[in-house]
Amino acid sequence: xxxxxxxxxxxxxxxxxxxxxxxxxxxxxxxxxxxxxxxxxxxxxxxxxxxxxxxxxxxxxxxxxxxxxxxxxxxxxxxxxxxxxxxxxxxxxxxxxxxxxxxxxxxxxxxxxxxxxxxxxxxxxxxxxxxxxxxxxxxxxxxxxxxxxxxxxxxxxxxxxxxxxxxxxxxxxxxxxxxxxxxxxxxxxxxxxxxxxxxxxxxxxxxxxxxxxxxxxxxxxxxxxxxxxxxxxxxxxxxxxxxxxxxxxxxxxxxxxxxxxxxxxxxxxxxxxxxxxxxxxxxxxxxxxxxxxxxxxxxxxxxxxxxxxxxxxxxxxxxxxxxxxxx
Amino acid sequence: xxxxxxxxxxxxxxxxxxxxxxxxxxxxxxxxxxxxxxxxxxxxxxxxxxxxxxxxxxxxxxxxxxxxxxxxxxxxxxxxxxxxxxxxxxxxxxxxxxxxxxxxxxxxxxxxxxxxxxxxxxxxxxxxxxxxxxxxxxxxxxxxxxxxxxxxxxxxxxxxxxxxxxxxxxxxxxxxxxxxxxxxxxxxxxxxxxxxxxxxxxxxxxxxxxxxxxxxxxxxxxxx
Numbered sequence: 001x002x003x004x005x006x007x008x009x010x011x012x013x014x015x016x017x018x019x020x021x022x023x024x025x026x027x028x029x030x031x032x033x034x035x036x037x038x039x040x041x042x043x044x045x046x047x048x049x050x051x052x053x054x055x056x057x058x059x060x061x062x063x064x065x066x067x068x069x070x071x072x073x074x075x076x077x078x079x080x081x082x083x084x085x086x087x088x089x090x091x092x093x094x095x096x097x098x099x100x101x102x103x104x105x106x107x108x109x110x111x112x113x114x115x116x117x118x119x120x121x122x123x124x125x126x127x128x129x130x131x132x133x134x135x136x137x138x139x140x141x142x143x144x145x146x147x148x149x150x151x152x153x154x155x156x157x158x159x160x161x162x163x164x165x166x167x168x169x170x171x172x173x174x175x176x177x178x179x180x181x182x183x184x185x186x187x188x189x190x191x192x193x194x195x196x197x198x199x200x201x202x203x204x205x206x207x208x209x210x211x212x213x214x215x216x217x218x219x220x221x222x223x224x225x226x227x228x229x230x231x232x233x234x235x236x237x238x239x240x241x242x243x244x245x246x247x248x249x250x251x252x253x254x255x256x257x258x259x260x261x262x263x264x265x266x267x268x269x270x271x272x273x274x275x276x277x278x279x280x281x282x283x284x285x286x287x288x289x290x291x292x293x294x295x296x297x298x299x300x301x302x303x304x305x306x307x308x309x310x311x312x313x314x315x316x317x318x319x320x321x322x323x324x325x326x327x
Numbered sequence: 328x329x330x331x332x333x334x335x336x337x338x339x340x341x342x343x344x345x346x347x348x349x350x351x352x353x354x355x356x357x358x359x360x361x362x363x364x365x366x367x368x369x370x371x372x373x374x375x376x377x378x379x380x381x382x383x384x385x386x387x388x389x390x391x392x393x394x395x396x397x398x399x400x401x402x403x404x405x406x407x408x409x410x411x412x413x414x415x416x417x418x419x420x421x422x423x424x425x426x427x428x429x430x431x432x433x434x435x436x437x438x439x440x441x442x443x444x445x446x447x448x449x450x451x452x453x454x455x456x457x458x459x460x461x462x463x464x465x466x467x468x469x470x471x472x473x474x475x476x477x478x479x480x481x482x483x484x485x486x487x488x489x490x491x492x493x494x495x496x497x498x499x500x501x502x503x504x505x506x507x508x509x510x511x512x513x514x515x516x517x518x519x520x521x522x523x524x525x526x527x528x529x530x531x532x533x534x535x536x537x538x539x540x541x542x543x544x545x546x547x548x549x550x551x
Contacts, residue, residue: 076509145525146533149498156501159508219395223544226537230490236497237489296398300551303544311479314486 008089015094019101020081023158026105027074027112030193034067034116041120045127052130056123059137063119066144070108070115070151070193077104077158084162092166095175099182100161103239106186106267107154107193110274111147114197118143121201125208132211139207139218143200146225150189150196150232150274157185157239170249176256180263181242184320187267188235188274195228195278202282206289213292220288220299224281227306231270231277231313238266238320245324262323269316276309349437356434359421366417389413395540399547404455408546411451415444416539423499423531427523433531435499438492441538445492448542449484456549491541498534502526 006014042060046053081101086093122140126133161182203221207214242263250256284302288295339346370385378386392413397405419435426433434440457465469480506526510519 145529152501153497156504159504219540222537223540226494226541229494233490233493237493303548311483314483318482
Protein backbone atom coordinates (compact mmCIF):
# COMPACT_ATOMS: atom_id res chain seq x y z
CA UNK A 1 0.00 0.00 0.00
CA UNK A 2 1.35 3.42 -0.84
CA UNK A 3 0.34 6.54 1.04
CA UNK A 4 -0.97 9.42 -1.07
CA UNK A 5 1.46 12.29 -1.53
CA UNK A 6 1.14 14.89 1.21
CA UNK A 7 0.77 18.46 0.02
CA UNK A 8 1.04 21.55 2.21
CA UNK A 9 -2.69 21.81 2.83
CA UNK A 10 -2.94 18.20 4.00
CA UNK A 11 0.14 18.53 6.18
CA UNK A 12 -1.33 21.60 7.89
CA UNK A 13 -4.61 19.80 8.46
CA UNK A 14 -2.85 16.76 9.90
CA UNK A 15 -0.96 18.97 12.34
CA UNK A 16 -4.12 20.87 13.28
CA UNK A 17 -6.05 17.65 14.00
CA UNK A 18 -3.29 16.12 16.09
CA UNK A 19 -2.82 19.44 17.88
CA UNK A 20 -6.52 19.72 18.64
CA UNK A 21 -6.66 16.16 19.97
CA UNK A 22 -3.62 16.71 22.19
CA UNK A 23 -4.90 20.07 23.45
CA UNK A 24 -8.26 18.73 24.56
CA UNK A 25 -7.07 15.26 25.54
CA UNK A 26 -4.33 16.36 27.90
CA UNK A 27 -6.34 19.42 28.87
CA UNK A 28 -9.07 17.21 30.30
CA UNK A 29 -6.74 15.49 32.79
CA UNK A 30 -6.15 18.31 35.24
CA UNK A 31 -9.56 19.92 35.55
CA UNK A 32 -11.32 16.57 35.97
CA UNK A 33 -8.92 15.43 38.69
CA UNK A 34 -9.17 18.73 40.51
CA UNK A 35 -12.95 18.75 40.39
CA UNK A 36 -13.10 15.21 41.67
CA UNK A 37 -10.88 16.18 44.62
CA UNK A 38 -13.17 19.13 45.32
CA UNK A 39 -16.24 16.93 45.32
CA UNK A 40 -14.62 14.39 47.64
CA UNK A 41 -13.73 17.12 50.15
CA UNK A 42 -17.25 18.50 49.83
CA UNK A 43 -18.66 15.11 50.79
CA UNK A 44 -16.44 15.05 53.84
CA UNK A 45 -17.51 18.59 54.69
CA UNK A 46 -21.21 17.77 54.44
CA UNK A 47 -20.73 14.65 56.55
CA UNK A 48 -19.16 16.82 59.25
CA UNK A 49 -21.61 19.69 59.10
CA UNK A 50 -24.95 18.72 57.64
CA UNK A 51 -26.77 21.99 58.46
CA UNK A 52 -24.61 24.03 56.12
CA UNK A 53 -24.82 21.61 53.20
CA UNK A 54 -26.27 24.40 51.03
CA UNK A 55 -23.29 26.71 51.53
CA UNK A 56 -20.85 23.85 50.99
CA UNK A 57 -22.45 22.71 47.74
CA UNK A 58 -22.57 26.29 46.47
CA UNK A 59 -18.90 26.75 47.31
CA UNK A 60 -18.05 23.41 45.68
CA UNK A 61 -19.80 24.36 42.45
CA UNK A 62 -18.14 27.80 42.29
CA UNK A 63 -14.72 26.22 42.92
CA UNK A 64 -15.29 23.51 40.33
CA UNK A 65 -16.41 26.10 37.78
CA UNK A 66 -13.07 27.88 38.19
CA UNK A 67 -11.08 24.61 38.05
CA UNK A 68 -12.90 23.91 34.82
CA UNK A 69 -11.63 27.10 33.18
CA UNK A 70 -8.26 25.49 32.37
CA UNK A 71 -9.99 22.81 30.32
CA UNK A 72 -12.26 25.44 28.76
CA UNK A 73 -9.10 27.17 27.54
CA UNK A 74 -8.11 23.82 26.01
CA UNK A 75 -11.51 23.48 24.38
CA UNK A 76 -11.21 26.95 22.81
CA UNK A 77 -7.76 26.13 21.41
CA UNK A 78 -8.92 22.70 20.18
CA UNK A 79 -11.95 24.19 18.40
CA UNK A 80 -9.78 26.92 16.86
CA UNK A 81 -7.37 24.26 15.63
CA UNK A 82 -10.13 22.18 14.08
CA UNK A 83 -12.06 24.96 12.35
CA UNK A 84 -9.57 27.75 11.75
CA UNK A 85 -9.00 28.84 8.16
CA UNK A 86 -5.28 28.67 7.52
CA UNK A 87 -4.13 31.23 4.99
CA UNK A 88 -0.51 30.12 4.76
CA UNK A 89 -0.30 26.31 4.80
CA UNK A 90 3.14 24.79 4.92
CA UNK A 91 5.50 22.95 7.16
CA UNK A 92 6.15 25.93 9.47
CA UNK A 93 2.44 26.54 9.92
CA UNK A 94 1.96 22.82 10.60
CA UNK A 95 4.65 22.92 13.29
CA UNK A 96 3.11 26.00 14.90
CA UNK A 97 -0.35 24.39 15.04
CA UNK A 98 1.01 21.21 16.57
CA UNK A 99 3.00 23.29 19.07
CA UNK A 100 -0.11 25.28 20.02
CA UNK A 101 -1.94 22.06 20.79
CA UNK A 102 0.93 20.63 22.85
CA UNK A 103 1.34 23.88 24.76
CA UNK A 104 -2.30 24.21 25.76
CA UNK A 105 -2.73 20.51 26.46
CA UNK A 106 0.18 20.28 28.90
CA UNK A 107 -0.43 23.77 30.25
CA UNK A 108 -3.93 22.98 31.46
CA UNK A 109 -2.90 19.97 33.59
CA UNK A 110 -1.31 21.76 36.52
CA UNK A 111 -3.79 24.59 36.86
CA UNK A 112 -6.74 22.21 36.73
CA UNK A 113 -5.44 19.98 39.54
CA UNK A 114 -4.12 22.99 41.46
CA UNK A 115 -7.39 24.92 41.40
CA UNK A 116 -9.24 21.89 42.71
CA UNK A 117 -7.18 21.85 45.92
CA UNK A 118 -8.28 25.23 47.37
CA UNK A 119 -11.83 24.56 46.20
CA UNK A 120 -11.92 21.29 48.15
CA UNK A 121 -10.15 22.61 51.22
CA UNK A 122 -12.49 25.61 51.33
CA UNK A 123 -15.49 23.26 51.46
CA UNK A 124 -14.01 21.65 54.55
CA UNK A 125 -13.17 25.07 55.96
CA UNK A 126 -16.80 26.13 55.61
CA UNK A 127 -17.86 22.99 57.47
CA UNK A 128 -15.65 24.02 60.40
CA UNK A 129 -16.40 27.76 60.29
CA UNK A 130 -19.77 28.29 58.63
CA UNK A 131 -20.05 31.80 60.09
CA UNK A 132 -17.39 33.18 57.74
CA UNK A 133 -18.29 31.17 54.64
CA UNK A 134 -18.34 34.37 52.56
CA UNK A 135 -14.78 35.24 53.47
CA UNK A 136 -13.60 31.67 52.84
CA UNK A 137 -15.23 31.64 49.41
CA UNK A 138 -13.63 34.99 48.51
CA UNK A 139 -10.23 33.72 49.60
CA UNK A 140 -10.78 30.54 47.58
CA UNK A 141 -11.76 32.58 44.51
CA UNK A 142 -8.58 34.66 44.70
CA UNK A 143 -6.45 31.54 45.19
CA UNK A 144 -8.00 29.56 42.36
CA UNK A 145 -7.89 32.53 40.00
CA UNK A 146 -4.16 32.97 40.62
CA UNK A 147 -3.72 29.20 40.03
CA UNK A 148 -4.98 29.77 36.48
CA UNK A 149 -2.04 32.03 35.62
CA UNK A 150 0.15 29.20 34.19
CA UNK A 151 -2.79 28.00 32.08
CA UNK A 152 -3.30 31.59 30.89
CA UNK A 153 0.38 31.75 29.91
CA UNK A 154 -0.05 28.50 27.98
CA UNK A 155 -3.11 29.87 26.24
CA UNK A 156 -1.30 33.07 25.29
CA UNK A 157 1.58 31.13 23.75
CA UNK A 158 -0.90 28.83 21.98
CA UNK A 159 -2.80 31.81 20.55
CA UNK A 160 0.40 33.52 19.43
CA UNK A 161 1.48 30.27 17.75
CA UNK A 162 -1.91 30.03 16.04
CA UNK A 163 -2.18 33.57 14.77
CA UNK A 164 1.34 34.85 14.26
CA UNK A 165 1.91 35.20 10.50
CA UNK A 166 4.54 32.76 9.31
CA UNK A 167 6.06 34.99 6.67
CA UNK A 168 9.13 33.85 4.82
CA UNK A 169 11.31 32.14 7.37
CA UNK A 170 13.67 29.24 7.03
CA UNK A 171 11.58 26.10 7.49
CA UNK A 172 14.42 24.53 9.46
CA UNK A 173 15.17 25.21 12.29
CA UNK A 174 12.05 27.43 12.75
CA UNK A 175 9.74 24.40 12.95
CA UNK A 176 11.74 22.92 15.79
CA UNK A 177 11.90 26.29 17.54
CA UNK A 178 8.11 26.63 17.46
CA UNK A 179 7.52 23.14 18.86
CA UNK A 180 10.14 23.86 21.52
CA UNK A 181 8.27 27.06 22.38
CA UNK A 182 5.05 25.13 22.87
CA UNK A 183 6.70 22.52 25.08
CA UNK A 184 8.53 25.10 27.17
CA UNK A 185 5.48 26.99 28.44
CA UNK A 186 3.21 23.95 28.40
CA UNK A 187 5.37 21.64 30.50
CA UNK A 188 6.62 24.36 32.86
CA UNK A 189 3.01 25.24 33.64
CA UNK A 190 2.34 21.80 35.16
CA UNK A 191 4.40 22.30 38.31
CA UNK A 192 3.53 25.95 38.79
CA UNK A 193 -0.18 25.37 38.50
CA UNK A 194 -0.19 22.57 41.05
CA UNK A 195 2.19 24.40 43.39
CA UNK A 196 0.01 27.50 43.42
CA UNK A 197 -2.95 25.30 44.31
CA UNK A 198 -1.19 23.84 47.35
CA UNK A 199 -0.53 27.32 48.73
CA UNK A 200 -4.10 28.40 48.12
CA UNK A 201 -5.47 25.26 49.78
CA UNK A 202 -3.49 25.91 52.95
CA UNK A 203 -4.73 29.48 53.03
CA UNK A 204 -8.39 28.40 52.94
CA UNK A 205 -7.76 26.17 55.95
CA UNK A 206 -5.84 28.94 57.66
CA UNK A 207 -8.61 31.48 57.25
CA UNK A 208 -11.06 29.04 58.83
CA UNK A 209 -8.69 28.26 61.67
CA UNK A 210 -7.95 31.88 62.59
CA UNK A 211 -10.41 34.21 60.85
CA UNK A 212 -8.70 37.31 62.23
CA UNK A 213 -5.50 36.51 60.32
CA UNK A 214 -7.20 36.63 56.90
CA UNK A 215 -5.25 39.60 55.51
CA UNK A 216 -1.84 38.24 56.41
CA UNK A 217 -2.71 34.72 55.29
CA UNK A 218 -3.99 35.94 51.93
CA UNK A 219 -0.92 38.13 51.41
CA UNK A 220 1.44 35.25 52.22
CA UNK A 221 -0.54 33.02 49.88
CA UNK A 222 -0.32 35.53 47.02
CA UNK A 223 3.43 36.03 47.43
CA UNK A 224 3.96 32.26 47.74
CA UNK A 225 1.88 31.57 44.65
CA UNK A 226 3.63 34.30 42.71
CA UNK A 227 7.03 32.78 43.47
CA UNK A 228 5.70 29.30 42.64
CA UNK A 229 4.77 30.64 39.24
CA UNK A 230 8.28 31.81 38.50
CA UNK A 231 9.22 28.58 36.63
CA UNK A 232 6.27 29.06 34.31
CA UNK A 233 7.35 32.68 33.80
CA UNK A 234 10.78 31.38 32.76
CA UNK A 235 9.00 28.94 30.43
CA UNK A 236 7.11 31.86 28.91
CA UNK A 237 10.34 33.79 28.43
CA UNK A 238 12.02 30.89 26.61
CA UNK A 239 8.90 30.46 24.46
CA UNK A 240 8.91 34.12 23.48
CA UNK A 241 12.58 33.96 22.53
CA UNK A 242 11.98 30.81 20.47
CA UNK A 243 8.93 32.30 18.74
CA UNK A 244 10.15 35.82 18.01
CA UNK A 245 13.85 35.32 17.36
CA UNK A 246 14.59 34.66 13.70
CA UNK A 247 16.99 31.80 13.23
CA UNK A 248 19.32 31.55 10.25
CA UNK A 249 18.51 28.75 7.84
CA UNK A 250 20.36 25.58 8.61
CA UNK A 251 20.04 22.20 7.04
CA UNK A 252 21.90 20.39 9.80
CA UNK A 253 19.70 18.38 12.07
CA UNK A 254 21.61 19.42 15.17
CA UNK A 255 20.54 23.07 14.92
CA UNK A 256 16.88 22.05 14.92
CA UNK A 257 17.28 19.53 17.70
CA UNK A 258 19.13 22.13 19.77
CA UNK A 259 16.19 24.52 19.67
CA UNK A 260 13.68 21.77 20.39
CA UNK A 261 15.80 20.65 23.33
CA UNK A 262 15.96 24.22 24.65
CA UNK A 263 12.19 24.26 24.97
CA UNK A 264 12.08 20.73 26.37
CA UNK A 265 14.78 21.55 28.94
CA UNK A 266 12.98 24.61 30.29
CA UNK A 267 9.64 22.85 30.25
CA UNK A 268 10.73 19.74 32.13
CA UNK A 269 13.03 21.77 34.36
CA UNK A 270 10.14 23.94 35.45
CA UNK A 271 7.93 21.14 36.76
CA UNK A 272 9.87 20.29 39.91
CA UNK A 273 10.60 23.83 41.13
CA UNK A 274 6.95 24.74 40.64
CA UNK A 275 5.77 21.91 42.90
CA UNK A 276 8.60 22.46 45.39
CA UNK A 277 7.88 26.15 45.70
CA UNK A 278 4.24 25.34 46.18
CA UNK A 279 5.16 23.04 49.09
CA UNK A 280 7.25 25.80 50.66
CA UNK A 281 4.39 28.24 50.27
CA UNK A 282 1.89 25.74 51.66
CA UNK A 283 3.95 25.25 54.81
CA UNK A 284 4.47 28.95 55.33
CA UNK A 285 0.80 29.81 54.82
CA UNK A 286 -0.37 27.04 57.16
CA UNK A 287 1.92 28.11 59.98
CA UNK A 288 1.35 31.83 59.46
CA UNK A 289 -2.31 31.14 60.21
CA UNK A 290 -1.38 29.34 63.41
CA UNK A 291 1.38 31.64 64.62
CA UNK A 292 0.51 35.05 63.25
CA UNK A 293 3.15 36.71 65.46
CA UNK A 294 5.89 34.83 63.58
CA UNK A 295 4.54 35.84 60.15
CA UNK A 296 7.60 37.89 59.19
CA UNK A 297 10.08 35.10 59.94
CA UNK A 298 7.90 32.46 58.30
CA UNK A 299 7.59 34.50 55.11
CA UNK A 300 11.35 35.04 55.03
CA UNK A 301 12.06 31.32 55.45
CA UNK A 302 9.54 30.58 52.71
CA UNK A 303 11.23 33.00 50.32
CA UNK A 304 14.74 31.75 51.05
CA UNK A 305 13.61 28.13 50.71
CA UNK A 306 11.82 28.91 47.49
CA UNK A 307 14.84 30.73 46.13
CA UNK A 308 16.99 27.67 46.74
CA UNK A 309 14.39 25.32 45.24
CA UNK A 310 14.04 27.76 42.36
CA UNK A 311 17.70 27.55 41.53
CA UNK A 312 17.08 24.32 39.59
CA UNK A 313 14.65 26.19 37.34
CA UNK A 314 17.36 28.81 36.85
CA UNK A 315 19.85 26.08 35.87
CA UNK A 316 17.31 24.82 33.33
CA UNK A 317 16.89 28.34 31.99
CA UNK A 318 20.64 28.81 31.69
CA UNK A 319 20.96 25.54 29.77
CA UNK A 320 18.07 26.55 27.50
CA UNK A 321 19.62 29.94 26.80
CA UNK A 322 22.95 28.29 26.05
CA UNK A 323 21.20 25.89 23.67
CA UNK A 324 19.51 28.81 21.91
CA UNK A 325 22.31 31.36 21.73
CA UNK A 326 25.60 29.48 22.01
CA UNK A 327 25.35 25.95 20.66
CA UNK B 328 -7.18 39.40 14.39
CA UNK B 329 -4.07 40.68 12.67
CA UNK B 330 -3.76 43.40 15.30
CA UNK B 331 -2.58 40.83 17.85
CA UNK B 332 0.15 42.44 19.86
CA UNK B 333 0.47 45.43 17.57
CA UNK B 334 1.70 48.73 18.98
CA UNK B 335 1.72 52.17 17.40
CA UNK B 336 5.28 53.36 17.15
CA UNK B 337 6.97 56.59 16.26
CA UNK B 338 10.13 55.92 14.31
CA UNK B 339 12.66 58.73 14.24
CA UNK B 340 15.35 58.04 11.67
CA UNK B 341 18.73 59.32 12.75
CA UNK B 342 21.91 58.86 10.81
CA UNK B 343 23.07 55.36 11.55
CA UNK B 344 20.11 54.02 13.51
CA UNK B 345 16.40 54.47 14.17
CA UNK B 346 14.93 55.67 17.44
CA UNK B 347 11.71 53.85 18.25
CA UNK B 348 9.20 55.47 20.56
CA UNK B 349 6.09 53.55 21.60
CA UNK B 350 3.68 56.45 21.26
CA UNK B 351 0.69 54.48 22.45
CA UNK B 352 2.37 53.39 25.67
CA UNK B 353 3.54 56.95 26.35
CA UNK B 354 0.06 58.39 25.85
CA UNK B 355 -1.54 55.69 27.99
CA UNK B 356 1.04 56.15 30.74
CA UNK B 357 0.25 59.87 30.61
CA UNK B 358 -3.43 59.10 31.04
CA UNK B 359 -2.60 56.89 34.04
CA UNK B 360 -0.56 59.71 35.58
CA UNK B 361 -3.47 62.13 35.06
CA UNK B 362 -5.96 59.71 36.64
CA UNK B 363 -3.66 59.02 39.60
CA UNK B 364 -3.08 62.75 40.15
CA UNK B 365 -6.83 63.43 39.92
CA UNK B 366 -7.45 60.71 42.48
CA UNK B 367 -4.79 62.06 44.80
CA UNK B 368 -6.13 65.60 44.42
CA UNK B 369 -9.72 64.50 45.06
CA UNK B 370 -8.66 62.45 48.08
CA UNK B 371 -6.57 65.20 49.66
CA UNK B 372 -8.51 68.30 48.65
CA UNK B 373 -10.95 68.57 51.53
CA UNK B 374 -9.25 66.73 54.32
CA UNK B 375 -11.61 66.54 57.24
CA UNK B 376 -12.44 64.59 60.33
CA UNK B 377 -15.58 63.55 58.50
CA UNK B 378 -14.02 62.17 55.31
CA UNK B 379 -15.67 62.18 51.93
CA UNK B 380 -15.93 58.97 49.91
CA UNK B 381 -12.74 59.56 47.90
CA UNK B 382 -10.78 60.42 51.03
CA UNK B 383 -11.93 57.15 52.60
CA UNK B 384 -10.72 55.13 49.62
CA UNK B 385 -7.40 56.96 49.69
CA UNK B 386 -7.00 56.46 53.42
CA UNK B 387 -7.80 52.75 53.23
CA UNK B 388 -5.31 52.26 50.40
CA UNK B 389 -2.50 54.12 52.13
CA UNK B 390 -3.11 52.62 55.58
CA UNK B 391 -3.22 49.06 54.27
CA UNK B 392 -0.13 49.41 52.12
CA UNK B 393 1.73 51.27 54.84
CA UNK B 394 0.87 48.48 57.27
CA UNK B 395 2.10 45.78 54.90
CA UNK B 396 5.34 47.65 54.26
CA UNK B 397 5.88 48.19 57.97
CA UNK B 398 5.36 44.49 58.64
CA UNK B 399 8.02 43.54 56.11
CA UNK B 400 10.60 46.30 56.52
CA UNK B 401 10.20 47.53 60.07
CA UNK B 402 9.22 51.00 61.30
CA UNK B 403 12.21 53.10 60.21
CA UNK B 404 12.52 51.72 56.69
CA UNK B 405 8.76 51.78 56.16
CA UNK B 406 8.83 55.56 56.64
CA UNK B 407 11.26 55.86 53.72
CA UNK B 408 9.86 53.25 51.36
CA UNK B 409 6.10 53.13 52.02
CA UNK B 410 5.38 56.20 49.82
CA UNK B 411 7.17 54.50 46.94
CA UNK B 412 5.22 51.29 47.53
CA UNK B 413 1.88 53.14 47.67
CA UNK B 414 2.69 55.03 44.48
CA UNK B 415 3.76 51.83 42.74
CA UNK B 416 0.54 50.06 43.67
CA UNK B 417 -1.73 52.94 42.63
CA UNK B 418 0.12 53.33 39.33
CA UNK B 419 -0.10 49.60 38.56
CA UNK B 420 -3.74 49.37 39.64
CA UNK B 421 -4.85 52.21 37.38
CA UNK B 422 -2.65 50.88 34.56
CA UNK B 423 -4.18 47.41 34.75
CA UNK B 424 -7.73 48.77 34.97
CA UNK B 425 -7.28 51.14 32.04
CA UNK B 426 -7.87 48.38 29.48
CA UNK B 427 -11.54 47.95 30.40
CA UNK B 428 -12.29 51.37 28.91
CA UNK B 429 -12.83 51.26 25.15
CA UNK B 430 -9.99 52.61 23.00
CA UNK B 431 -7.59 52.66 25.93
CA UNK B 432 -4.90 50.06 26.52
CA UNK B 433 -2.94 49.08 29.59
CA UNK B 434 0.60 50.51 29.59
CA UNK B 435 1.58 47.30 31.39
CA UNK B 436 0.70 45.36 28.23
CA UNK B 437 3.97 46.59 26.74
CA UNK B 438 6.95 44.77 28.25
CA UNK B 439 8.86 48.05 28.63
CA UNK B 440 6.66 49.25 31.49
CA UNK B 441 6.85 46.18 33.77
CA UNK B 442 10.51 45.69 32.92
CA UNK B 443 11.45 49.24 33.89
CA UNK B 444 9.42 49.00 37.09
CA UNK B 445 11.10 45.67 37.83
CA UNK B 446 14.54 47.19 37.32
CA UNK B 447 13.49 50.12 39.51
CA UNK B 448 12.59 47.74 42.34
CA UNK B 449 15.77 45.74 41.81
CA UNK B 450 18.01 48.82 41.96
CA UNK B 451 16.27 50.13 45.07
CA UNK B 452 16.50 46.74 46.80
CA UNK B 453 20.23 46.47 46.12
CA UNK B 454 20.83 50.10 47.07
CA UNK B 455 19.13 49.38 50.39
CA UNK B 456 21.21 46.22 50.76
CA UNK B 457 24.52 48.01 50.19
CA UNK B 458 23.54 50.91 52.43
CA UNK B 459 22.37 48.67 55.22
CA UNK B 460 25.00 45.92 55.23
CA UNK B 461 27.97 47.76 53.86
CA UNK B 462 29.56 47.06 50.50
CA UNK B 463 31.82 44.27 51.75
CA UNK B 464 29.12 42.17 53.40
CA UNK B 465 26.87 42.77 50.42
CA UNK B 466 29.45 41.42 47.95
CA UNK B 467 30.29 38.60 50.31
CA UNK B 468 26.69 37.39 50.27
CA UNK B 469 27.17 36.43 46.62
CA UNK B 470 30.02 34.07 47.47
CA UNK B 471 27.91 32.03 49.87
CA UNK B 472 27.64 29.15 50.57
CA UNK B 473 30.63 28.32 48.32
CA UNK B 474 32.61 30.87 46.36
CA UNK B 475 32.25 29.20 42.97
CA UNK B 476 28.46 29.53 43.17
CA UNK B 477 28.89 33.26 42.54
CA UNK B 478 27.78 33.25 38.88
CA UNK B 479 24.64 31.33 39.76
CA UNK B 480 23.85 33.70 42.62
CA UNK B 481 24.18 36.64 40.25
CA UNK B 482 21.97 34.93 37.67
CA UNK B 483 19.49 34.14 40.43
CA UNK B 484 19.30 37.82 41.36
CA UNK B 485 18.88 38.87 37.73
CA UNK B 486 16.22 36.20 37.25
CA UNK B 487 14.15 38.07 39.83
CA UNK B 488 13.79 40.99 37.41
CA UNK B 489 12.74 38.59 34.65
CA UNK B 490 10.21 36.80 36.81
CA UNK B 491 8.61 39.88 38.37
CA UNK B 492 8.23 41.79 35.10
CA UNK B 493 7.24 38.88 32.87
CA UNK B 494 4.63 37.75 35.38
CA UNK B 495 2.84 41.09 35.17
CA UNK B 496 3.36 41.41 31.43
CA UNK B 497 2.20 37.84 30.75
CA UNK B 498 -0.96 38.22 32.80
CA UNK B 499 -2.04 41.57 31.36
CA UNK B 500 -0.99 40.76 27.79
CA UNK B 501 -2.59 37.32 28.13
CA UNK B 502 -5.87 38.78 29.33
CA UNK B 503 -5.88 41.28 26.48
CA UNK B 504 -5.17 38.60 23.87
CA UNK B 505 -7.82 36.25 25.27
CA UNK B 506 -10.42 39.05 25.33
CA UNK B 507 -9.53 39.99 21.74
CA UNK B 508 -9.76 36.41 20.47
CA UNK B 509 -12.95 35.50 22.33
CA UNK B 510 -14.61 38.77 21.31
CA UNK B 511 -13.70 37.99 17.72
CA UNK B 512 -15.02 34.41 17.92
CA UNK B 513 -18.32 35.32 19.61
CA UNK B 514 -18.89 38.44 17.47
CA UNK B 515 -18.69 40.58 20.64
CA UNK B 516 -21.86 39.03 22.04
CA UNK B 517 -22.35 38.39 25.78
CA UNK B 518 -18.91 37.12 26.88
CA UNK B 519 -16.45 40.04 26.51
CA UNK B 520 -17.84 42.19 29.40
CA UNK B 521 -17.44 39.30 31.84
CA UNK B 522 -13.93 38.58 30.58
CA UNK B 523 -13.11 42.27 31.03
CA UNK B 524 -14.29 42.12 34.63
CA UNK B 525 -12.22 38.99 35.28
CA UNK B 526 -9.01 39.90 33.48
CA UNK B 527 -9.20 43.68 33.84
CA UNK B 528 -10.54 44.27 37.33
CA UNK B 529 -9.83 41.02 39.15
CA UNK B 530 -6.57 39.71 37.67
CA UNK B 531 -5.38 43.32 37.25
CA UNK B 532 -5.86 44.06 40.95
CA UNK B 533 -4.23 40.81 42.06
CA UNK B 534 -1.23 41.26 39.77
CA UNK B 535 -0.77 44.89 40.83
CA UNK B 536 -0.77 43.72 44.44
CA UNK B 537 1.58 40.81 43.75
CA UNK B 538 4.05 43.06 41.94
CA UNK B 539 3.99 45.57 44.78
CA UNK B 540 4.36 42.90 47.48
CA UNK B 541 7.23 41.23 45.66
CA UNK B 542 9.03 44.58 45.42
CA UNK B 543 8.59 44.98 49.18
CA UNK B 544 9.78 41.43 49.74
CA UNK B 545 12.86 41.90 47.53
CA UNK B 546 13.78 44.97 49.59
CA UNK B 547 13.20 43.12 52.86
CA UNK B 548 15.37 40.17 51.76
CA UNK B 549 18.26 42.58 51.17
CA UNK B 550 17.80 44.10 54.61
CA UNK B 551 18.48 40.89 56.51
